[in-house]
Amino acid sequence: VIAQLMGYRRPEGRWGVRNHVLVLPLRSAANLAATRIAEAFAGVVAVSHEWEGEPDDPDRLRIEGSIAGFATNPNVAAALLIGVSAEDRVLADRIAAAGQRVEFLAMSQYRGTIGTIAAGVPVARALVAESGRMTREPMPFAGLQLGLECGGSDAMSGVTANPALGIASDLLVAAGGTSILAETPELIGAEHILAARAANEQVARRVIEVITGFETAIRELGVDVRGAQPTPGNQDGGLTTIEEKSLGAAMKGGHAAVSGVLEFAQRPQRTGLHIMDTPGHDIEQMVAMVAGGCNIVAFTTGRGSPTGSAVVPVIKIASNSSTFNRMPGDIDLNAGAVLDRELTLEAMGRLIYDVVVEVANGRQTSSERRGSHEFAISRTVFPMQPAMTALVGTHPR
Amino acid sequence: MKVHGYRRADGRLGAHNNVLVLPSVVCADLVAERIGATDAVAVVHQHGCGQVGDDVECTERSLLGFATNPNVGAVVVVSLGCETIQGVRLAKRLRECGQTVDFAGIQALGGSANAEAYGLAAVARLRQQLDRLERTEAEASDLRFGVRPARGFHHIAERLVEEMVDSGASVVVAGPWPGAAELAYGERADGRLAALPDPGHGAEQDVALAAAGAQVIVSFVGRGHAPTGFATCPVIAVGLDPDIFAALEDDFDMDGSGDVWSRLIAVFNGEPSASERRGARDFMLRRTARTM
Secondary structure, eight states: OOOOEEEEEOGGGOEESSOEEEEEESSGGGHHHHHHHHHTOTTEEEOOOOOOOOTTOTTHHHHHHHHHHHHTOTTEEEEEEEESSGGGHHHHHHHHHTTOOEEEEEGGGTTSHHHHHHHHHHHHHHHHHHHHTOOOEEEOGGGOEEEEEEOSOOTTTTTTHHHHHHHHHHHHHHTTOEEEEOOGGGGTTOHHHHHHTBSSHHHHHHHHHHHHHHHHHHHHHTOOOTTTSSOHHHHHTTOOSHHHHHHHHGGGGTTOOEEEEEOTTOOOSSSEEEEEOOOSOHHHHHHHHHHTTOSEEEEEESSOOOOOOSSSOEEEEESSHHHHHHSTTTOOEETHHHHTTSSOHHHHHHHHHHHHHHHHTTOOOHHHHHTOOOOOOOOOOOTTOOOOOOOTTTSOO | OOEEEEEOTTSOEESOOEEEEEESSGGGHHHHHHHTTTTSEEOOOSOSSSOOTHHHHHHHHHHHHHHTSTTEEEEEEEEOSSOSSOHHHHHHHHHHTTOOEEEEEHHHHTSHHHHHHHHHHHHHHHHHHHHTOOOEEEOGGGOEEEEEOOTTOHHHHHHHHHHHHHHTOEEEEEBOOTTOEEOOTTOOOOSSEEEESSOOSTTHHHHHHHHHTOSEEEEEEOTTOOOOOOSSSOEEEEEOSHHHHHHTGGGOSEETTSOHHHHHHHHHTTOOOHHHHHTOOOOOOOOSSOOO
16 A cells, blocks of 8 residues: 655645744844744744854854755744844845745834734734645655654664664655755765765765765864764764764665755755765754755664654654663654564564654654754854864763 | 842852753753743753864853852753763762752653653752742852943943942953953853953853853843843843844843943842843853864
């Protein structure tokens, strides 16, 4: 039986699997107003972030791009954008021009936070009513864009959860959908495997460029990356090196051809498996994938992670039964069943694929039930960066 | 002028008597937020994992300094368990600084729901403990104020800092300052006049001022900036640009013509500042290297 997807049709041939009204601060000074407006309605979500909107910030384009992308994710039916001054309308207009249904309020029109909350509540109410009239309709698999993520990995991640997710990703790609593999530092050491699967020469070159580029950036910092990659928890879980972690992490991408390499938060132009250049930090990465159009995320975890997204359902998959059983309410699926010989890897992969389809069709995930709304701004340039010295021995290990 | 505050075991004075809920990593934000929903102040932030080099030490130092500010009477550290900035270690270092600490590890306690239940009980217990403490009369020498000057209006900050020092209070200034002892971001001040030559920008400066030990922050806001609040210190926002002041008047305490000094004393004694009235609990951490 071929499953039928049901989603929300959005402009420009895109599809949502959720129908959220998002209240989004365009600058951090609007965080409080956005949060309070969203609290007034059950169906409205908000995020807070640490972007103050410094005009001369060298990361400005990257950050505004991810904020704009997040607001135009197809799971967002409408976005209420809260700016500080009238100048923030430029970013709001950019989001509207990308095809999103947008309302914009500047705090400067309402003498500050309290007035903005009072003005924003009726606007949010109208958007909720408007989005409530939208209904699901049959949706092609080409409308499904799955973000592949791992966080708090352990030695079993590369044996159970990641290869099983790879099988699910291959099934989705074969059905005409799109998958995004990211976490560039967690691909260091696996670049040759991915480059060999590139759809063409140019993609192969980009795969190598992006991954070795990150490795070079680490070298230029002159720091010991251990403690960040792999993290203390990765190490407790039996992962010894970043290369070992990477070889497991890359398995989330299955065996499909790599059809493209995306910049941070960039939307793919075609279907199939893509690689996106992001940090390994779970939330910076998730925001990048959501901003790049992923309408669903599958997230494997060895140590156990409770995180999620305000606008995208995140399916949490444990690599082992002990973690799955220890964290009730945080994790959706147990790939430890493969180790316990209850399911073959193939069957686990099919199960994940089936759950991806069910969740796309409306089944709630644990992070949705908990109301997750983590968000992070990703920076690359640190103007005041001091000279870094090697850190071996000073880290808490 | 009379000031009343909460006397800590180490002799320092708090303007507030907060239970702080502090996530060691972004992954613990939601649990921290829920634990801190009543009876405590929770901060959320996006840091704590995938960090390298001096950036790790800077973040740890800032979190430590911030969580040992005298306005904080007790801390519940919320950790995921696998993060770079290990929550267990943060809690241990806080205890070594003499802070009252409880620890809720999400992985260790068996997931978010269990960690929340544990954390809520910890907050209730710590709150009860802190409620026994009452404000007592203090001296000017017990006061340490944080000052955020605004570009183009340095003379106004200069006048205030002079007034503060003359009155016998201590001052920490965000930015270079002649004659002041220099502090690293996140480091605690002990002299009468200290400055942060490299304080980060915008609201990042507040974390450093709090970590230095400021009980109340005076934030001068000039062109192109908005008034911010802070998690554990009242912020007195002074609008120096007439247009921005007019546009966001409710989020300011006063414009440049107001009496900062008497407002400071009133706020120290418990009168809410504009940021406290609206419930702004901004918390922005300066970073020195990209995330891995």
